[in-house]
Amino acid sequence: MPKGYFICRSCGKRVEYSSEERPCEVLSGWLTVSQWKGLGAVEHYYFCSFSCLKRWADAQVPKIPEVFLKAFEEGKDK
Numbered sequence: 001m002p003k004g005y006f007i008c009r010s011c012g013k014r015v016e017y018s019s020e021e022r023p024c025e026v027l028s029g030w031l032t033v034s035q036w037k038g039l040g041a042v043e044h045y046y047f048c049s050f051s052c053l054k055r056w057a058d059a060q061v062p063k064i065p066e067v068f069l070k071a072f073e074e075g076k077d078k
Helices: 050-060 066-076
Strands: 003-007 014-018 031-038 041-047
Touching: 031 050, 041 050
Parallel strands: none
Antiparallel strands: 003 014, 031 041
């Protein structure tokens, strides 16, 4: 019986599974995010906790350059 792993995309925690097990049993308590990549192409991401999901999601959001934010602070006094 072939075995595989679900791996938390954020922290790397692994859960082993066999082809006879259902993912809903193996991943009890985990979170799954599906992202459409194109026509018929879906990528699945697995997370062992909300904290790991948040860490991953935060890393996906573009950061606003600090110099841009400071420009608004300088304009307050004028």
